[in-house]
Amino acid sequence: xxxxxxxxxxxxxxxxxxxxxxxxxxxxxxxxxxxxxxxxxxxxxxxxxxxxxxxxxxxxxxxxxxxxxxxxxxxxxxxxxxxxxxxxxxxxxxxxxxxxxxxxxxxxxxxxxxxxxxxxxxxxxxxxxxxxxxxxxxxxxxxxxxxxxxxxx
Numbered sequence: 001x002x003x004x005x006x007x008x009x010x011x012x013x014x015x016x017x018x019x020x021x022x023x024x025x026x027x028x029x030x031x032x033x034x035x036x037x038x039x040x041x042x043x044x045x046x047x048x049x050x051x052x053x054x055x056x057x058x059x060x061x062x063x064x065x066x067x068x069x070x071x072x073x074x075x076x077x078x079x080x081x082x083x084x085x086x087x088x089x090x091x092x093x094x095x096x097x098x099x100x101x102x103x104x105x106x107x108x109x110x111x112x113x114x115x116x117x118x119x120x121x122x123x124x125x126x127x128x129x130x131x132x133x134x135x136x137x138x139x140x141x142x143x144x145x146x147x148x149x150x151x152x153x
Contacts, residue, residue, distance in 0.1 A: 003033075003038060004123035006133040010078070014077055019151075027085075096125045113137065119133070
């Protein structure tokens, strides 16, 4: 696998708004090159959780998050693509956790969050050369580890 797509990539792909067109363009390029968009169990869980968390956030403040109907549309689209366009790739969690632990050496200087470390460690462990994310922190870490970050601004 040469591409790794994080949660922010899938959210932008599934939801209208900022970054959606850019995510669609990148998705087309990834599918054209590899025939599918790789997804792992961590990202899958985080996509489900983040969209459902947005429903909870919206219930207490209607100016934030997603209403239930918009979330249902995104989740239905996500479900429809799982197993076809979004194909699951296996993860060796022991190896990923060991890699993430090594990456923590940079945390005192950079302040990496655990999820940043995990996403980049999964990408490294899978042999990814391109890291697709809209998260500037994850992009910085992936770039520091030698990956190309096409969505970094």
